[in-house]
Amino acid sequence: MxxxxxxxxxxxxxxxxxxxxxxxxxxxxxxxxxxxxxxxxxxxxxxxxxxxxxxxxxxxxxxxxxxxxxxxxxxxxxxxxxxxxxxxxxxxxxxxxxxxxxxxxxxxxxxxxxxxxxxxxxxxxxxxxxxxxxxxxxxxxxxxxxxxxxxxxxxxxxxxxxxxxxxxxxxxxxxxxxxxxxxxxxxxxxxxxxxxxxxxxxxxxxxxxxxxxxxRPIKSTKIKTRNRYFHFALFENAGKIIIQKRIEKDIWQHLFQLPLLETEVALETDEIERILFENYQIKPISVSEPIKHILSHQKIHARVWKFEALPDQKLFQENWEVISFSDLIDYPIPKLLDRYFQG
Ligand code: SF4
Missing domain, CATH: 1.10.340.30 (Hypothetical protein; domain 2)
Incomplete structure (x- = not known):
């Protein structure tokens, strides 16, 4: 040496x-x-x-x-x-x-x-x-x-x-x-x-x-990756959209995102549509291509569902906020959604 x-x-x-x-x-x-x-x-x-x-x-x-x-x-x-x-x-x-x-x-x-x-x-x-x-x-x-x-x-x-x-x-x-x-x-x-x-x-x-x-070097384990399935809702009406602050102790804490439904497993499209309708009482008009996002121990499979209206106020969640679409730029958002909006 x-x-x-x-x-x-x-x-x-x-x-x-x-x-x-x-x-x-x-x-x-x-x-x-x-x-x-x-x-x-x-x-x-x-x-x-x-x-x-x-x-x-x-x-x-x-x-x-x-x-x-x-x-x-x-x-x-x-x-x-x-x-x-x-x-x-x-x-x-x-x-x-x-x-x-x-x-x-x-x-x-x-x-x-x-x-x-x-x-x-x-x-x-x-x-x-x-x-x-x-x-x-x-x-x-x-x-x-x-x-x-x-x-x-x-x-x-x-x-x-x-x-x-x-x-x-x-x-x-x-x-x-x-x-x-x-x-x-x-x-x-x-x-x-x-x-x-x-x-x-x-x-x-x-x-x-x-x-x-x-x-070399030798590693004893390979860390297991967790798959997560994110269904984002883009409610858009007269230039207004809804965003949600992530408050849980999880990835992207304190960032803003579109209202999210998460499922543990991959589901068929009509099954997701049914769950979205159950939650928001309105039907989506379109859905994005799947967006994959890899983090160190997680693989996120996301899609963005578009709606032509905002849900009824009584269905709003505590951390939802209505903003002008043009103001979204002022909010820190996850890279995955940034990629979606950049097209
Ligand atoms: S393994 Fe690394 S330290 Fe060893 S000879 Fe090759 S480059 Fe050099």
């Missing part, structure tokens, strides 16, 4: 992408980038990062913002709990820490939406604290470099990889070491068909020597 650090640093100096959050030690900006980049590709996350930094250049401005504005700025990125945590955490930093981002690993880790990976990233990038990051890229690099057969999604595996990442970091400068190993995983030791022929670690890489690169 002795020259692992020197080899990846050298590689990093020659290959690193110039990303805006790498040119700062401002913990607020680094935290923003890390939350945005959870479950988001760098290219897509970049625009959102720039939007947030421009609109909210300091944490107190984000803390004081209206939640609806934060969600609207986040629109399209998905996993909206991240945006809500972002906003809630900004408020905590503003109140409890007097707008000064906490600088100890323990306090950073205590922030909402911040797990051990994100806390290590902020602690090392912003405060030069010696905490090794372990994200998906790091798991892959270490599991191949040392040819580890222990599954990464078990608690024993997690502990083992954290210990190995810390050992590889050693007394080296943590910020650049962590950046380098993550970037190395993202660009060089990629999940499928890495180009081992040009890899600076090739001589020492145990998985390459043992021909196990494609089998």
């Amino acid at each position: 002795t020259n692992f650090h020197l080899l990846i640093i050298e590689w990093y100096r020659q290959n690193a992408r110039n990303l805006p959050w790498r040119n700062t030690e401002n913990p607020y900006f680094i935290w923003l980038s890390e939350i945005i980049l959870q479950q988001t590709r760098v290219q897509q996350g970049m625009n959102y990062y720039l939007k947030f930094v421009n609109r909210f250049p300091t944490v107190d401005l984000l803390a004081d913002a209206d939640e609806q504005e934060v969600l609207a700025l986040w629109q399209g990125l998905g996993y909206y709990s991240r945006a809500r945590n972002l906003h809630a955490t900004a408020k905590i930093i503003s109140k409890q820490y007097n707008n000064v981002f906490p600088s100890s690993y323990k306090n950073i880790l205590s922030l909402k939406g911040v797990g051990s990976y994100t806390a290590s990233a902020i602690a090392s990038f912003a405060f030069d604290l010696s905490h090794a990051v372990v994200d998906g890229n790091v798991y892959r690099v270490i599991s191949r470099y040392l040819d580890i057969e222990v599954p990464i999604d078990t608690s024993a595996g997690k502990k083992m990889f954290e210990a190995l990442a810390a050992e590889l970091l050693g007394d080296n400068p943590p910020a650049i070491h962590n950046q380098a190993i993550m970037e190395f995983g993202a660009l060089q030791c990629v999940p499928v068909n890495p180009n081992c022929g040009i890899c600076p670690l090739a001589e020492q890489c145990l998985a390459l020597q043992r021909n196990t690169v494609a089998q």
Whole structure:
């Protein structure tokens, strides 16, 4: 392991992408980038990062913002709990820490939406604290470099990889070491068909020597996907439509949507029409093509049913709101519906 650090640093100096959050030690900006980049590709996350930094250049401005504005700025990125945590955490930093981002690993880790990976990233990038990051890229690099057969999604595996990442970091400068190993995983030791022929670690890489690169890292389980069937109702009359705020602890919490009926299983069209009529006492005039939307553990199968009238007021649900269709743009809505309205 002795020259692992020197080899990846050298590689990093020659290959690193110039990303805006790498040119700062401002913990607020680094935290923003890390939350945005959870479950988001760098290219897509970049625009959102720039939007947030421009609109909210300091944490107190984000803390004081209206939640609806934060969600609207986040629109399209998905996993909206991240945006809500972002906003809630900004408020905590503003109140409890007097707008000064906490600088100890323990306090950073205590922030909402911040797990051990994100806390290590902020602690090392912003405060030069010696905490090794372990994200998906790091798991892959270490599991191949040392040819580890222990599954990464078990608690024993997690502990083992954290210990190995810390050992590889050693007394080296943590910020650049962590950046380098993550970037190395993202660009060089990629999940499928890495180009081992040009890899600076090739001589020492145990998985390459043992021909196990494609089998590393090992996972013990595949998470089951839940299918959900959404039937949205687009009631439209004289330029007015009905929207509904999602208040349940579920996906898209606090976003707005068209009134929704959900079924556990796929149903025939006439069966759905019957259920819609039972609930709204009016018949739909048309239905959209099926819209599929994949989330990390859920597959949403949606259709939008059009009605030429609004249901009787007494059938309205508590969280329904009548708005002008042209005002819909002011409401944060799930990407799935955005796609539907964009045609
Ligand atoms: S030799 Fe191949 S598998 Fe090993 S670290 Fe390099 S790119 Fe990854």
